[in-house]
Amino acid sequence: MDKKYDAKALAAFATGLFEAAGLDEAKAGTIGPLLVEADLMGHTTHGLQLCAPYLKALDDGTMEKEGGPQVLSDRGAVVTWDGRRLPGVWLTARAVDLGVERAKLYGTASIAIRRSHHIACLAVFLERATRAGCMVQIASSDPAVSSVAPYGGTEPLFTPDPIAVGIPTGGDPILIDTSASITTNGLTGRLHGEGKKLPGAWVQNAEGAASDDPAVLFTDPPGTILPIGGKEYGHKGYGLALMIEALTQGLPGHGRADPAEGWGAGVYVQVMDPTAFTGEAAFTRQIDHIVERCRANKPVAGGPPVRLPGQSAIAKRAASSSGGVALYPGIIDALAPWAEKYGLVPPVPISAS
Amino acid sequence: MDKKYDAKALAAFATGLFEAAGLDEAKAGTIGPLLVEADLMGHTTHGLQLCAPYLKALDDGTMEKEGGPQVLSDRGAVVTWDGRRLPGVWLTARAVDLGVERAKLYGTASIAIRRSHHIACLAVFLERATRAGCMVQIASSDPAVSSVAPYGGTEPLFTPDPIAVGIPTGGDPILIDTSASITTNGLTGRLHGEGKKLPGAWVQNAEGAASDDPAVLFTDPPGTILPIGGKEYGHKGYGLALMIEALTQGLPGHGRADPAEGWGAGVYVQVMDPTAFTGEAAFTRQIDHIVERCRANKPVAGGPPVRLPGQSAIAKRAASSSGGVALYPGIIDALAPWAEKYGLVPPVPISAS
Known part of the structure; x- marks a missing residue:
């Protein structure tokens, strides 16, 4: 983690690579910065580390380049897309934006996507909703991948099945990034x-x-x-896995019951607009009170102060935006052949602190 | 657990007690059978054990008897109620029924309730939705009670914050009953x-x-x-607690920021109708495939077969419906003074097997 890079230069580099690989400006310009955003927030396995595999998928045709999602249903507060194996980062960002738009109209909106390509780091999409004053939940699973067994079993069935939740507050949003597995x-x-x-x-x-x-x-x-709870109370994580697989494969109607199509995702986005319930002020009053009581909570003896989910990621992002992003080792090296192939120059480190 | 009782006789007894305590037939006739249902499904801390405390709350006026919830907002797919401290079991059953009705119209529905009285066992409400082919999530918290600290902290702030999920299948529904705490x-x-x-x-x-x-x-x-994950990865349960408190106190606009009103609940119900996404058949096809792969999953060496959430509860209910309900010790004794006060005769055990 010794070398640091300018975040904007990294985003421009990734965007350039995706454009060179055949994505239009809107798609490339969404995906590049959002991958860097994951690194900025400390999610180093789900940031630019994914750039090389995505470029490979574009190159071998397993990630679709052209057009948009096919609308399978639109009932106003419910929309279902066939993602046609388009880039999942772009599809998910669009789904959250649509969710916010529809939640402003209907109070709540549920967007389900089948056949998305991989969606990377769920946490980076949350602020698209919290900035609009909305609460958002994003869940995903990959029906082509199995690495978690049902509780009491031994054979891989589920993916780790992440779920991320964004909650607007009077200050920084709460950004929860969790999963059904440990x-x-x-x-x-x-x-x-x-x-x-x-x-x-x-x-x-x-x-x-x-x-x-x-x-x-x-x-x-x-x-x-192992599911959350491990050997001791893993029925809790198992229950969450079933919920997330139902939301991300059952509702969009495509999943493990179908032939595997390779690395991808079923996605479920739920957006709620507090103004349709009892108003933004009433919502924020409760949340800010809880945030304050978390911060003021007496820490475990000898332990650090209690943090809010997202607090550390937001602080890292602020530090990285000024001082540069510390990429996990090997990431720029993995992109060098692609840069050469497309005639682009990788960013140089701004420091070796 | 030696004495067994006829389930219908218990439900009639509980209903009779609630009517005698001043609830109308609709309310008493909803609450009595649903408390017994929790015992039938093995949730013995959240069944008839709550009958005596509910009777006390009706008697001392801390549980409201008259009228219905006040509608704070109705946007079609979003409804917010002030529960006016009416019985939570009755309010939650009505909210799920309304959620199903609205999900059939809008595809999805979110119902938030503030100032409900205690809602007992979340799992018993799920089949009202799954029987109608809908997926349902129910979460609750009690802003007057604190027993779980934020991760890294030591001072009680949250309730255990349960969340239950019902998923319709081609056979028995999946009935998930979990919480943000262990x-x-x-x-x-x-x-x-x-x-x-x-x-x-x-x-x-x-x-x-x-x-x-x-x-x-x-x-x-x-x-x-401790939150789910305990000392090791309790940030996962902490995140779920914040999500559930935001849904059950933030959206209905009443919670820990307000003066405590005593034993009660904020409630959030979300219902999704698969027909508005890609259809019931497409949904069930995915879920039944996952159910089959769970059942067929090779168990841990020396362990029992893998079960689906709700499977054990549904089996217990079937056995209890024919062979009688084995109540946890002390429950009928606790109701004896109330039976005497209201001139009702407690059911006698049907067996002492």
Whole structure:
């Protein structure tokens, strides 16, 4: 993490690569900055690390370049899209924007997307809604990938099934980024590659014995990532996984029951406009009170002050915007061949602090 | 758990008590059977055990008897009620029914309720929606009660913040009953009363040290119930708690920022009609596929078959409906003074197997 880069230069570089790979300006100009945004917020497995794999998917035709989503249903407060394997980052950003627009009309809006390509970091889409005063939930799953078993089972079935929630406040928004499983494919894959262990027994081997070694996921047959609650109360994470798979595959009507189409996502976006309930002031009054009581909450003996979800990410973003982004090692190297292929020059580090 | 009672006789008894306590036939006739339903499904802390405290609340005027909720907003797909401290079981059942009615019109519906009285067991309301082919989420919190600290903190702020989800399938519905915390006020209170320990380190003392002893919740200052993930990844449960408190207090515009009114609830109900997305058949096709793969999933070595959430509760209900309900000890005894006060005769056990 020693080299730092200018965030705007990175975003322009990624945007340039996506345009060179065949995406139009609107799509490339949405995806490049949002990947950098994930790095800015500290989500280093779901930021520019995805740029090279996305370029490969555009290159081999498994990510669609042209046109927009096909509208499968539009009932005002409910919209369903077939994403046609278009870039998921662009589709999700558009879905949140549409969700906000519809929530302003109907009070609430539910957008379901089938056959999106991968959507990267859910947390970066939340502020599109919170800036408009709306509360938003975004969930996704990848029906082509299985790495989590149902509680009590051993065979991979679900993805980690992330869900992110944005809540507007009188100050910085609350940005929640969680999932139905204890950890992610990204982190276990990275730690396995580096020969490292997990911070706890967050996975199990193929027989169902809990382990902190991500290597158990790469045996044949493979082990699985444990649902939230692990061996002790993993029925809680299992329930959340079923909820998220129903929202992201059941509602859009495409998923594990269909032939696998490769790396992608089913997506569910829910936007709620507080003005349709009891008003923005009434909403913010409650949320700000809770935020204040979280901040003032006496920390665990010897521990740091209580933080709000998103607080650390927003602080990192502010620091990175002025002082530069510390990319995870290897990311710029992985993009070098693509830069060469498309005749672009990678940004140079602004510091080696 | 030795004595068993006829479920219909119990429901009639509870209904009779509520009518005698001043509720009209519609309210009493909704609450009595739904409390028994919780016992039938094995949720023994949230069934008839609540009958005596509800009767006391009706008697001392802290639970409102007359009239219906005040409509604070109605935007079609969004409805907000002031529950006026009416019985929460009746209000929530009505909210789910309204949610289904509105979801059939708009595809999705969000109902928020402020100032409900206690709503008991969330799982018993789900089938009102799944029977109509709809997916439903119900969340609640009690702004007058604090027993869970934010992650990293030690002072009680949140309630356990339950969320229940009903998903229709081609067979029995999936009935998910989970929460943002590892355990509940009901279970910790019961085990503390019986001098027992929890199955794991699910609570922490007032300094923030993890413990399996519910007694740490009853010291001064008190300890707290841990969020899902406990000490290791409790930021996940903390995020869910903030989401649920925003849905159940922020949207209805009443909560911890207001003076405490006593035992009650903020409630949020979300209903989604699959026919407005890609149709019931497309939805069920995905869900039934996942259900089948859960059931067929190879169990942990030496463990029982993988179950679906709700499967055990539905089986218990079927067994209890024919063989009688095994009430948790003390429940009928607690109702004896009320039966005497209102001149009703408690049901007698049908067996002592």
